[in-house]
Amino acid sequence: MAKKEFPYTGFTSLAIHAGHEQDPNYAHLTPIYASSTFVYDTAEQGMRRFSKQEEGYIYSRWGNPTFTEAEKKIAAMECFGVTDAGGRPLVTKALLHASGMAAITTLFLSNLKAGDKILSHYSLYGGSQEMMDKILPGLGIEAVIVDLRDLNKAEAALKADPQIKMMYLETPANPTVQCVDIEELTKLAKQYGKIVACDNTFATPYLQQPFRFGVDFIIHSTTKFLNGHGTAVGGVFIGRDIEFMNTRAAKTYQLLGGNSNPFDAFLLINGMRTLEVRMERHCHNATEIANYLEGHAAVSKVNYTGLPSHPDFYISSKQMRHPGAIMSIELKGGLQAGVKMMDRLQLCTRTVSLGTCDTLLCHPASMTHYGVPKEQRERYGITDGLIRMSIGMENVQDILIDLEQSLKGL
Numbered sequence: 001m002a003k004k005e006f007p008y009t010g011f012t013s014l015a016i017h018a019g020h021e022q023d024p025n026y027a028h029l030t031p032i033y034a035s036s037t038f039v040y041d042t043a044e045q046g047m048r049r050f051s052k053q054e055e056g057y058i059y060s061r062w063g064n065p066t067f068t069e070a071e072k073k074i075a076a077m078e079c080f081g082v083t084d085a086g087g088r089p090l091v092t093k094a095l096l097h098a099s100g101m102a103a104i105t106t107l108f109l110s111n112l113k114a115g116d117k118i119l120s121h122y123s124l125y126g127g128s129q130e131m132m133d134k135i136l137p138g139l140g141i142e143a144v145i146v147d148l149r150d151l152n153k154a155e156a157a158l159k160a161d162p163q164i165k166m167m168y169l170e171t172p173a174n175p176t177v178q179c180v181d182i183e184e185l186t187k188l189a190k191q192y193g194k195i196v197a198c199d200n201t202f203a204t205p206y207l208q209q210p211f212r213f214g215v216d217f218i219i220h221s222t223t224k225f226l227n228g229h230g231t232a233v234g235g236v237f238i239g240r241d242i243e244f245m246n247t248r249a250a251k252t253y254q255l256l257g258g259n260s261n262p263f264d265a266f267l268l269i270n271g272m273r274t275l276e277v278r279m280e281r282h283c284h285n286a287t288e289i290a291n292y293l294e295g296h297a298a299v300s301k302v303n304y305t306g307l308p309s310h311p312d313f314y315i316s317s318k319q320m321r322h323p324g325a326i327m328s329i330e331l332k333g334g335l336q337a338g339v340k341m342m343d344r345l346q347l348c349t350r351t352v353s354l355g356t357c358d359t360l361l362c363h364p365a366s367m368t369h370y371g372v373p374k375e376q377r378e379r380y381g382i383t384d385g386l387i388r389m390s391i392g393m394e395n396v397q398d399i400l401i402d403l404e405q406s407l408k409g410l
């Protein structure tokens with residue numbers, strides 16, 4: 001008995017209201033439905049629920065009212081202003097997961113079987129890369145990795161290998177912020193009859209909507225900007241083929257058991273309502289900080305796609321509303337300078353992850369990649385003096401003061 005959705009003209013109106021249903025007890029916010037199972041009035045009703053003659057919740061591994069609001073909200077945000085092939089507003093379906101990695105697992109295992117291959121780019125989130133290196137080969141699924149910024153290489157791979165079933169994009173990529181052209185790659189994949197999936201975590205649906213370019217599936221780590229406050233790990237898997245999402249994808253989701261939980265879903269709903277407002281501030285601050293750092297004497301390079309000096313400046317401006325709030329810098333002073341800068345921070349937070357209200361800095365050479373041999377990490381662009389930054393929502397002058405004092409004399 002879904003009520004007709006208001007024809008939202010603005011992203012935030014939709015982000016606040018979409019997916020919300022009136023609570024039967026008139027609670028303003030959708031409650032945290034902390035219940036593993038749901039009851040039936042009669043045995044006959046139980047039968048109707050299990051046979052899908054009647055809609056209704058059964059068991060929280062399969063679905064839960066608090067998940068539903070989060071799922072409908074994110075699906076609506078990814079479709080805001082996007083139309084289907086017939087010019088009608090696009091409708092998609094989302095499944096809320098325990099983590100971004102759980103969502104990626106459901107994506108892969110619902111679409112791929114032994115003998116299939118994935119075509120992807122070499123710069124990917126570490127977990128996704130490890131999944132392709134260490135888990136999928138055991139199931140007979142291999143990854144073909146090429147530089148997808150080169151469309152000729154992408155086409156050559158598709159031509160050479162008919163076993164490729166899915167093209168998997170992540171743009172901007174974690175942590176390099178490399179971008180690939182969603183529109184051109186999707187066109188190419190479709191010419192060869194392939195499925196396209198896109199990890200939209202870094203951009204969020206406010207900055208980039210891959211469904212606009214015809215991709216089949218979107219996944220997110222909701223842990224980052226969508227939650228926005230660093231309070232819960234989560235993920236979402238969204239698809240435009242509703243029939244597939246309700247059958248093969250739903251079955252895979254139910255059986256893998258990678259579902260979210262009502263408390264995390266509640267935190268996510270409230271985070272997502274302010275996505276546009278937060279992203280505007282994150283992005284505004286990021287632009288100022290990138291410009292400041294580009295001229296700094298201690299910095300040899302700023303990796304930010306919003307700067308014309310970045311090789312992916314054109315692709316990022318073509319498909320994103322704004323290049324976002326993640327960047328990295330390389331310090332002229334290498335490892336020593338990196339450690340010193342991190343130790344001197346007073347306002348910004350020393351940690352991994354991204355997308356929270358506060359500005360987060362990490363120094364991969366002394367932290368996440370400490371155990372990785374230098375030559376190996378440098379192949380991924382992780383040099384001794386690389387600092388990754390997730391620009392927060394503090395007043396920008398305070399972030400600048402902290403960066404200034406921590407970079408002094410390096």
Ligand SMILES: *Cc1c(COP(=O)(O)O)cnc(C)c1O
Nearest residue numbers: 099100101125174201221223234
């Ligand atoms: C963090 C991240 C993931 C993994 O998500 P988790 O919620 O940590 O499981 C996947 N892709 C990207 C781009 C990420 O940043």
